[in-house]
Amino acid sequence: MGSLNRVRLSTLVQIAAGGFIAGSTALYLAQKSMQKKVRALPHYAESLKIIADHDKAREALGTPIELGTVDLADRHHNYVGKTNSMLMVPVNGSMAAGYMEVRAVRDTPEGVFSTATIKLHLDETVVTIYDTGAWREETSPKPTTTPASK
Known part of the structure; x- marks a missing residue:
């Protein structure tokens, strides 16, 4: 051996x-x-321009406005679907911090996203910064059940 x-x-x-x-x-x-x-993503960049030009957002956060990283593990708040997208982007300024909720839509899966709503979540306040009315809340379809075979 x-x-x-x-x-x-x-x-x-x-x-x-x-x-x-x-x-x-x-x-x-x-x-x-x-x-x-x-x-x-086009709606991410567009949302930054909108919030940077929004007087009340700048007043609430304070300047300069800085962005954090999107929590990619949070699929409930951060996702890009076929025709809808939602991002919760951490934002902070010299006076406050919170989240910028960006929702975007597109007509076809091959199309370009356009920003539909932007909401600023600060402490206990939620402020709508931008809203085109294009975002529609989707209700999840009820699961279909089939009768058991005998």
């Missing part, structure tokens, strides 16, 4: 640490890439 080569514990630790660092770096770069894609 041949002898088995044993792997040193320090080698296993180095392999595990290298895998952790590589995985963490890949996740970080994927997150940055997705944030870049979100910031490239």
